[in-house]
Amino acid sequence: MCVPRLVLRTLAATATAVVGIAVTGCEGHARPPADAENPNAALRVVTTTEILADLVREVGGDRVQVDSIVPPGGDPHSYEPTPADAKAVSKADVTFTNHLLLEEHALIKTVDSNAREDTPNVSLAEASETYGAHVIPLVEDVGLDVLWLGLRVRGEGEARGATRSSDVLLSATEVRGPGELVAYLTESLGQPNVYFNSADGFSAKDTTSLPPAAHTHLNWAFTKPGVYRLTLEAKLKNPGGGTPQPVGKGTYTFAVGVDPHTVAGPDDTILGDGHTDLTVNLDSGKMSAFTDLRTKGKSQEEIPPGDVVIDVPNRALETVPGEKRFSFLGTPGAKIHQLPQAVLGKHVHGEIDPHLWQDVRNAKSYAQLIRDTLKKRDPKGARTYDANSRAYERELDEADTYVRDRIAGIPSDRRQLITTHDAFGYLADAYGLTVAGFVVPNPAQEPSADDVEKLSTTIRNLKVPAVFMEPNLVQRATVLNQVAEDQHVKVCMLYGDAFDQHTRHYTDMMRHNADELRSCLGGTKK
Known part of the structure; x- marks a missing residue:
């Protein structure tokens, strides 16, 4: 059995403890060194993360030269690619990403737009399920006493030519109500980023974009109580340019500081707590309120925009901050109704937790998928990849x-x-x-x-x-x-x-x- 090479050495026993790790050898398994140049490699492989790069080196051995775009210690959630990264992808014979929205969307776009058409470009987390990988939903429990309202894109949109590098444009085109409506994101350190603002009329700037199968949080602010009706339109912008194609359109009703029962029809659903997203489905071309209200958080369902009333109660009253950066909300000290975004900071994610490798059995599925991908690209190395994979799978089992x-x-x-x-x-x-x-x-x-x-x-x-x-x-x-x-x-x-x-x-x-x-x-x- 391979002896663990990690020996922990505690350097400080305080709350800011630093853990040092001494690395020793592991007998019987010669690993390819990370980042080493291999001029005799049959394949040049690029991965998005160091973890994926290590799995490829284990399976590929001496037949592969592997480079990771995100450097050691880098964060795939936020890493912004460089021109050098695009160049590396363009020279690769195979590219591997994790995806399920783990990586920053700009990084995925860099991979997809620069990978050569004749080379495999594999999303391991998504494709490994056919190899037995176990995926679990990403559940967020924010415990608010008002509705948590976001934006979402559902479906794959294959019939519309959508890929994971596509952008779905969500635009506010009309609002009717007694005051102004503002939807904005509170970034890290509290910096606001306005998505929709009716104060100066809606225009092309009142548009935000999401990748397919993504979700994001927002604040929704209303300057006066009353009934508001907001129309959202969705368009799909595929890689390579061209005019964005219309997908869906819907109008949502908000009861702001008034009894929602006086606004809702007999068959309407009042959304007042839980998690709801104003959603476009790329497959059906329909807008909806994608909500967990009626299942008490166990699952979500799509309800047509015309069949819901979104409750913004008086307990959602907030005071406009005095800082200049919040002046778009109105006069400092004024009262507004606001549904908070629940989680501070930009946080775009999908419906599936992307960190599959934290279950070693999932990493084994990754390795098998990597093996078969390398074999297809380099048939002469099939026996090597099979042997390496068998040895590594035993190590993963251990x-x-x-x-x-x-x-x-x-x-x-x-x-x-x-x-x-x-x-x-x-x-x-x-x-x-x-x-x-x-x-x-x-x-x-x-x-x-x-x-x-x-x-x-x-x-x-x-x-x-x-x-x-x-x-x-x-x-x-x-x-x-x-x-x-x-x-x-x-x-x-x-x-x-x-x-x-x-x-x-x-x-x-x-x-x-x-x-x-x-x-x-x-x-x-x-």
């Missing part, structure tokens, strides 16, 4: 057993996982942990005061002994460190989306995570 055994030794009441961001759902689901909380769903976001209070309460109530940060997010872990210090719990390290200078291989990463969980949450000695 790693899966190791992770499972280590976590099984943690008492069940201590298997509570609190992390920097929401990236460990598969780890929890596969190995018997519970995601008890995280600072923010997405690392690009800034936590609000409510986020901090909720995190503190969770730690206190569950009596967790430790919380976990990611090495590549140490600079953004101030809140987690402070809360841990206030609650007198340890801060430990888990690898999520990226490697660092200490850890360069996937199986090492997962073994480290298992050891760290066992050490920090406590358990029987083994």
